[in-house]
Amino acid sequence: MHVKYLIIGAGPTGLGAGHRLRELGETSVLLLEKNAYTGGLAASFKDSAGFTWDLGGHVVFSHYAYFDRLIEDLLGDAYLEHQRIAMVRMLERWVPYPFQNNLRHLPREVQWEIVEAMLPGRRPEKQPANFREWMDVVFGAGIAKYFMVPYNFKVWATPAEMMAYHWIGERVSVVNLEMVLKNLILELDNKSWGPNNVFRFPLFGGTGEIFTRLGDRLGDMVRRNTEVVAVDAQAKVAETSQGERITYEYLLNTGPLDQFVLQSLNTPNGELREAAGRLAHNSVFVAGVGVDGMRDDPTCWMYFPEDNAPFYRVTNFHNYSPNNAAKPGASRALMCEISYSRHKKEDLSQLMESTVQGLVNTALMDEKDRDNILSRWSCELEYGYPVPTLERDPALRVLQPWLESRDIYSRGRFGGWQYEAANMDHSVMQGVEWAERMVLGNQETTYVVK
Template sequence: MRVKYLIIGAGPTGLGAAWQLHQSGENDFLVLERHPYVGGLSASFTDNAGFTWDVGGHVVFSHYPAFDTLLEDLLGDDVLKHQRESWIRVAGTFVPYPFQNNIRRLPPELAWECVEGLLAAGRAAAADTYKTPPAHFREWIDRVFGPGIARLFMVPYNFKVWAHPGELMSHRWIGERVSVVDADRVIKNIILGQDDVAWGPNNTFSFPLHGGTGEIYRRLAARFSDRVRCGDGAARLDAAAKTLRTASGDTVVYDHLLSTMALDRLVVDVLEGATPAMIAAAGRLKHSGSAIHGLGFNGAPPDPRCWMYFPESDCPFYRVTNFHNYSYNNTPDPDGPRPRKRAIMTETSYSEHKPENLDDLTGRTVDGLAATTLIAPDDRDRLVSTWEMRVDYAYPIPCLERDAALAVIQPELEARGVFSRGRFGGWKYEVGNMDHSFMQGAQWADRMLTGAPETVYTL
């Protein structure tokens, strides 16, 4: 088989590339997807009890008009709009997100610990105490937030979500991902007794009325379904000959190639003739895994919260999503905006630095929901559905070695006509949102078609 454009992976990046080709009138392309479904980490599934689950707590927001326009075209009126309501569980209470702007909700002695640290951090910055940039993410946290916020939230939460110590991570990915604190603003909120919850690009978000986040990509792939092959991934790539052998044994000859598979796997397991330097660099890339649990309960007491963060050790998960609040159709037998059942989705990270016993994680997750007051003791008897998905590649870690590793791998690949993009294909978490990932694929396609430069993913 021969195609002009070959795309590995039918997640947001791969389908974004296919969409841009399709929109430009170029239909000589093939998308290979190793799973039997499209969407990648943005896929959704319906369990045997009728609950719909995402692969983690996705929300749809965008930095790009092109992505917004496509969503409107794909979903039409089948979309719900939400105002974010997110919280952090600390010291036996819930604090509005972002934590650092709302420490007034803490017990007074803990609020003062945070303020005292903030003031000390501010004095150090004003005195130009630090003559060199932070050596790592942990040092950045200490410098910016002070010891109180670091101890109570930033250090334990970031370890729970990344499953890597902050000392092994760079701080250069931060951007809009972390609300950098303003001591004056914090003190004003404490004195006036006001919450400060509007920060961040996902303060408002959209969600499909039916089918979870994956509905976006099912509808998109349906527009060129004859050129999407599921259940057949990449097995061996000969970039010199521009041929790829699929897992089923087919050989595809191509002119242009986009890979969205995990970059380390591409280099080590798939690419023929990878140099020792490339293989060594791939070994320096770090990632975490995630175990996602969907727990369906009879009864849905009012709870307007969208999602919650959990830095403490009384539960295994780092985030919980009230998935029934995203769409009532995520539950079976919905009764309009007030569902009869609750859909609670949890995420627990794991890595070599944070091992988890996955065999007993479901029970520990339910225990954690009770310990953090998300369910009442008798709610255990109302549990009617348990769904679990383990994702070994969940977060590409912005580790200290990442940029140097990418500087070795990506130019070598592009010299061979291989372009690696996407959340794990590009391995840059700071441009790893759904909209970023989609636009990486779309911009690659535009570059191949017109020579236009890529601006979302840059080397």
């Protein structure tokens, strides 16, 4: 079989590429998806108790008019819109997110410890060499101690000293000392920071409903249960797990870039293998706990920097849509995320029990709620987040030009390996922009190797 455009993976990036190619009149397109479903890391699953779970905390917000139109076309009016309410749990209290903008909710001695460390002359005045040094330079030792250091290790499962910081952009609300003092003295809250302060969510089916519909729309262009196991870059041939050989003119890989180079690509040279080996990622254990009964809690999601719970984030998934719960309006869906890696080992066999204990420790469940648990669902994601280490960009500068010189392109959360361009809208648009580059000669703007 021969196709002009072969796409590995039917997640947000692959589906975005396939959809845009078809819009542009291209018909020789094939998406090969190893799973029985489309959506990749944005898929959703219904458990045996009737709860719907995402693979982590996804919400629909956008930087792109094209993405907005696509979502509206796919969902119609079958979505809900929410004003973000996010909190940080620390020192046995809830602090509105972003934590650094709402210090007034902390004990007074902690407030002063944090503010004192932010005063002129107290923060290091140097160019930081890594993410850990950046925390002290930008936030001061107090915020670093109480939130930035412990929380980021819980998320990334990687020492901050090994990470770069130029990826941050709109991902982290940086400190404004004047605003911090004003909010403290006038007892004001500042909760609206960030691009996702208003977001949408499908009424039924979780985030995965978006990509189920998009995959169905592409029809026979998508072939499920078909894994690419080998790619001959010179001959432009891909081999599937069923033994089929497919020739192509252009190849888009949306799976993990390191696996593609080290496991699928035929005879990559030593420099290429070394670069692929420098790409780092964490893994994520997603634990869904369905609880009978409701609480008066409008919070969307919560962050947990302390060690009294294994998770770094919990989503009140029933607040995104009541249909995510087995008993809409009468049961809660608590979706918890725990990272692990060689730097942060976890006993996966015990994580569900420690998650439930953490929910009790952090006041999201009462002891009596243990008897009201309707569902314990979990999923282990070997690839959770691509970690922006100090070695990432030098590795990408080796990998991507070599691949593109052979008409192979790698995009998406793990295909491109850029966390800062890995939101849902970014991922779809990486595929869309790649398609426009191929057909129209347009320049890509979302994914750029620096």
